[in-house]
Amino acid sequence: MRAPWPHDAPAGPFRRTFWRSPLRGPWLTAVFGAALLVTLPVIAVTGFLSNAAYNPRLGDNAVGRHLGPLDFYLFSWPTRPSWLYALTQGLHVTIGLATIPILLAKLWSVIPRLFEWPPLRSPAHAVERISLAFLVGGAGFEFVTGVLNIQDDYTFGFFFTDAHYYGAWVFVAALVFHVALKFSTMRRTLATRRLLAPLRDGVTQTLPEPREPEDSDLIPLAPAAPSMSRRALLGTVAAGAGILLIQGAGESAGGPLRELAFLAPRGRNPFRGPNGFQVNQTFANAGIDPGQVGRAWNLRVHGTRLVRLTREELLALPQHTYELPIACVEGWSTTQRWTGVRLADLARLAGVERPGELTGSSLEQDSVYAEISYSEDQVADPAALLALKVNGAPLSLDHGYPARIIIPGAPGVHNTKWLAALAFRRS
Amino acid sequence: MLTRFRRAYGAGPLHALLFVVCAAVAALAIRRWFDVGGHDARVIITWFVALILAHDLVLVPLYSLIPRLLSRTPARGPGPARYHRARLHLRIPALLSALLLLVWSPLILRASHGDFAARAGLTTHPYLARWVIATVGLFAVSGLVWLVRAVRSGRGHAPATRRS
Numbered sequence: 128m129r130a131p132w133p134h135d136a137p138a139g140p141f142r143r144t145f146w147r148s149p150l151r152g153p154w155l156t157a158v159f160g161a162a163l164l165v166t167l168p169v170i171a172v173t174g175f176l177s178n179a180a181y182n183p184r185l186g187d188n189a190v191g192r193h194l195g196p197l198d199f200y201l202f203s204w205p206t207r208p209s210w211l212y213a214l215t216q217g218l219h220v221t222i223g224l225a226t227i228p229i230l231l232a233k234l235w236s237v238i239p240r241l242f243e244w245p246p247l248r249s250p251a252h253a254v255e256r257i258s259l260a261f262l263v264g265g266a267g268f269e270f271v272t273g274v275l276n277i278q279d280d281y282t283f284g285f286f287f288t289d290a291h292y293y294g295a296w297v298f299v300a301a302l303v304f305h306v307a308l309k310f311s312t313m314r315r316t317l318a319t320r321r322l323l324a325p326l327r328d329g330v331t332q333t334l335p336e337p338r339e340p341e342d343s344d345l346i347p348l349a350p351a352a353p354s355m356s357r358r359a360l361l362g363t364v365a366a367g368a369g370i371l372l373i374q375g376a377g378e379s380a381g382g383p384l385r386e387l388a389f390l391a392p393r394g395r396n397p398f399r400g401p402n403g404f405q406v407n408q409t410f411a412n413a414g415i416d417p418g419q420v421g422r423a424w425n426l427r428v429h430g431t432r433l434v435r436l437t438r439e440e441l442l443a444l445p446q447h448t449y450e451l452p453i454a455c456v457e458g459w460s461t462t463q464r465w466t467g468v469r470l471a472d473l474a475r476l477a478g479v480e481r482p483g484e485l486t487g488s489s490l491e492q493d494s495v496y497a498e499i500s501y502s503e504d505q506v507a508d509p510a511a512l513l514a515l516k517v518n519g520a521p522l523s524l525d526h527g528y529p530a531r532i533i534i535p536g537a538p539g540v541h542n543t544k545w546l547a548a549l550a551f552r553r554s
Numbered sequence: 555m556l557t558r559f560r561r562a563y564g565a566g567p568l569h570a571l572l573f574v575v576c577a578a579v580a581a582l583a584i585r586r587w588f589d590v591g592g593h594d595a596r597v598i599i600t601w602f603v604a605l606i607l608a609h610d611l612v613l614v615p616l617y618s619l620i621p622r623l624l625s626r627t628p629a630r631g632p633g634p635a636r637y638h639r640a641r642l643h644l645r646i647p648a649l650l651s652a653l654l655l656l657v658w659s660p661l662i663l664r665a666s667h668g669d670f671a672a673r674a675g676l677t678t679h680p681y682l683a684r685w686v687i688a689t690v691g692l693f694a695v696s697g698l699v700w701l702v703r704a705v706r707s708g709r710g711h712a713p714a715t716r717r718s
Contacts, residue, residue, distance in 0.1 A: 140618075147622075195586055197579070228653055234609065235617045241610065249564025254573045260606055261580055267605030268598075274657055279673050280666035283601060285594040289587065294598070296583035304576040308569070330638045355642060363646050367653045389684050390658045397675040405674070412672040525675055 136244035146239045149350035150357055152336030153343040154325055157316040158361065159233035160309065166226045167302065173219035174295055177456060180204045180212050180538050186486050186500025192289060197296050206508040209535035210462075213379065213454035216538070220458025221375025223273055228367035230266060232360070239345060258304045265298025277457040278392050286495075315341075330356040378459040393459035401518035402526050404461045405453075407539055410524035413491040415545055420490065424529050426513075427548040430477025438529045441515055444468045444476075449510040455539040465533045467514035470506050474551040482506045483554040487532050490545040499541050501534060503554055510535045513546070636704075643700035647692035654685060 136142045183189040184200050192198065205211065240259075247253050269291065276287045283290070319340060328334075333353035336346050377388030388394035393405045426441065428434040436444075447469055452462040474482035485501045505511055514533045515522065522528040527544030534541055556567070563570055587595040660666040661681040670678050 146618075192590055195582075195589065197582055197586060224657065227657060231653075234613065238614055238617055241614060250562070251564030251569055254570075254577075258573070258576070263609050264602045264606040267609060268602050271605060272601075275660060275666075278658070278660040278666050279669040280660035281669055282665065283597070285597045285601075286591065289590045290594065290598045293583040293586045293590075294602070296586075297580045297602075300576040300579040300583070304572055307572055329635075330642070331635050354638060355645070359642055359646065363649055366646070367650055370650065370654065371657060390654060390661070390681060390688065392661060392670065392674060392676075395676070408673055409675045 130245060130247075132245060134245075140239075140242040141244045143239070143344060143347070144349040145242075146347050147349060147351040149333060149335045149347060149353045150355065150360055151236055151239070152346045153312070153316040153341075154320040154336050155357065155360075156233065156236040156345060157313045157320075159229055159236055159364075160313050161317065162229050163226065163233060164306065164313075166222050166229065169222050170219055170226065171295065171299055171302075173215045173222075174292075176215045177212075177219060177538070178292060180215070180536075181541070182500070182502055182505075185484060185502060187498055188500055190288060190495040197293065203502045203504055204536065206505055206511065206535040206537070209449075209451050209510065210454070210460075211536040212538050213452045213460035213462075216454055216456060217375070217379030217458055217460060220273070220277060221372060221379055223270070223458075224371040224375045225368040227270060227274075227371060228364050230270065232364045234263070237345065243344070255308065258301050261297055261301035262305050265294060265301050268294045269298050326358045326361065328356055328358070330354070330359065333357060375458060381459075381461050391459070392457070393455075393461075398523075398525075401520035402523035404463055404526075405455075405459060406525045407453075407455055407457075408491075408494070408544070410528075410545070413489075413545065414493050415490045420524065420529055420545060426530060426546060428473050428477045429548065429550040430474060430479040430482075431553075432478045434477050436476075438515065441468055441513065441530065444472060446515075447509070447512065449512065449533075449535070451510060451512075451533050451535050453533075453539045453542055464518050465512055465514040466516040466519070467512040467530070467533070469509060470501075470511045470513060470532070470549070471509075473513060473549060474506065477549075477551055479551040479553055481554040483552045485552070486550045487543045487546060488548045488550075489543050490547045496540040496543070499532075499543050501532075501537075501541070505534050505537065506551070508535055513549070636707075639703065640700065643696045644693075647689070647696040650692050651685075651689040654688060658685065 139145060178198075179201055181188050182204050183192070183194060183198060189198070194200075243256075247256070272283060272287060272291050272294065275281070275283060276291070281287075320336065325336070330353050333356045335350045336343075338346055374388045374391045374394070377384045377386065378391045378393050385394060385396075396403045397406055398404075425435045425437045428436065445468070446466050448464055448466040450462055450464050452460045454460040470485065471482060474480075474485070483503045483506075485506045487499050487501065489497045491497050501511075510533075512533045514527070514531050515529070517526060522531060527542075527546070530546045531544040532542055532546060559567060584599075587598050655662060658681065661670070661678050662685045664678045664682070667678045670676065
């Protein structure tokens with residue numbers, strides 16, 4: 128059967144002479160590929176761990192998802208160390224940000240491949256090219272939605288969580304296929320072309336990569352004069368990754384390091400005083416009638432009996448204080464001193480001696496996180512609190528007044544604010 | 555049998571097997587978008603395809619055009635090494651500044667202003683100024699390094715620039 132395209136490549140980008148940058152070549156692509164092979168698995172693993180941290184099997188924690196075969200469930204999310212989610216999600220967002228310049232450089236380095244000629248050589252070649260569409264689309268989708276979401280930019284117009292989660296599966300599937308096909312090329316290239324030798328050349332000594340012992344269509348046949356050495360290119364990519372790494376790390380580590388995250392969304396304190404730390408959802412945006420959190424507020428605690436407790440009654444119960452982080456899915460964290468009643472003590476008041484799962488409901492109506500279920504381990508942790516104060520002061524409205532839940536190690540939105548009711552089940 | 559498969563398919567059976575497995579996982583994930591919400595799924599697919607096209611039709615021309623425009627070397631002027639070095643010290647901070655703008659554009663260009671103010675209790679107001687300051691800082695650091703290198707090579711400490 129004759130191919131439906133001419134044997135010779137048409138003029139323009141389909142010809143190897145069109146691509147003139149002397150820096151492009153298998154060594155450069157292999158270096159970027161190796162860097163991505165380190166960062167992308169970290170991002171993927173911490174991303175899937177984030178899904179596990181929401182305990183999606185409990186109650187309505189999967190926020191409308193009917194769990195299917197891809198929603199694997201490894202373990203009940205632990206409460207210790209209390210900074211566990213701050214670490215995993217901080218890594219997810221921070222390494223994700225730092226990967227952006229590496230990914231852009233990698234895409235640049237392989238552009239000529241987009242214009243391969245002949246466009247299709249065999250069925251195997253066809254499926255490789257199809258997989259590349261999913262690889263580029265998957266990477267673009269995951270990075271763009273992630274970057275928009277951490278900045279509260281919801282222009283994409285769909286529910287972020289499901290889109291980003293299943294998009295990750297599309298990207299990972301395409302990535303596994305790509306790495307399986309290219310890994311040996313990468314290793315061979317780094318072995319035969321010597322790992323760091325090309326970095327020694329200054330701009331005037333920068334030549335195209337040698338076409339011996341193995342030619343590659345990435346090496347230009349008609350190279351332009353170099354305007355930049357490989358050292359300068361890699362240095363620029365590394366500097367970009369470093370700057371973004373600092374932005375993410377500052378937001379995640381908090382404290383004095385937060386100042387470093389000067390372009391990141393939670394790089395500063397929104398308010399002064401004991402309640403001055405970062406907010407994910409303000410009271411004004413929660414759609415709660417201020418009358419609901421006034422004098423008339425009381426907490427309904429369901430167990431084997433129903434108990435109603437006012438804020439004064441809650442403050443009269445034994446109080447405990449713990450330093451615990453709020454760790455947002457958006458990658459920022461903030462550790463504060465929380466004071467309140469142990470959840471296990473409240474269970475006992477409602478007649479449940481050995482509490483199992485707990486469901487907490489917020490006064491907030493419109494949020495998909497208005498009702499959260501907690502595991503037996505989370506309820507049993509002595510630091511799992513119904514918090515009434517933070518840093519010695521009553522909670523502010525933005526931080527959940529009259530009362531909020533604080534669970535060590537849990538994702539930020541599971542620290543339910545403006546609490547209306549707790550429902551304990553027996554173990 | 556194996557040889558015939560190789561000839562017809564263009565690669566070994568492992569290649570085909572892995573493709574089937576990965577394609578099945580991707581198909582399952584795409585199916586899950588539709589299970590969760592039909593409207594969202596259509597918007598998600600649109601974004602997915604738009605991002606592939608954005609890479610092919612925007613990023614690729616940009617990537618191949620910019621270096622072409624930037625790499626014109628003047629016929630006269632200082633020697634190529636010194637010229638390259640000076641240009642590099644403008645190019646690198648410009649690239650880094652563009653990267654910061656690309657990543658933080660919702661805050662810098664205030665695209666997410668409303669939602670950010672409502673959710674975080676913060677305004678996007680400082681970000682444009684911060685990005686400008688960061689850009690000035692990047693050019694300043696780069697210029698300083700250039701100056702130090704120029705002075706040192708002028709004194710003959712770094713003869714590399716006099717080559718060629």
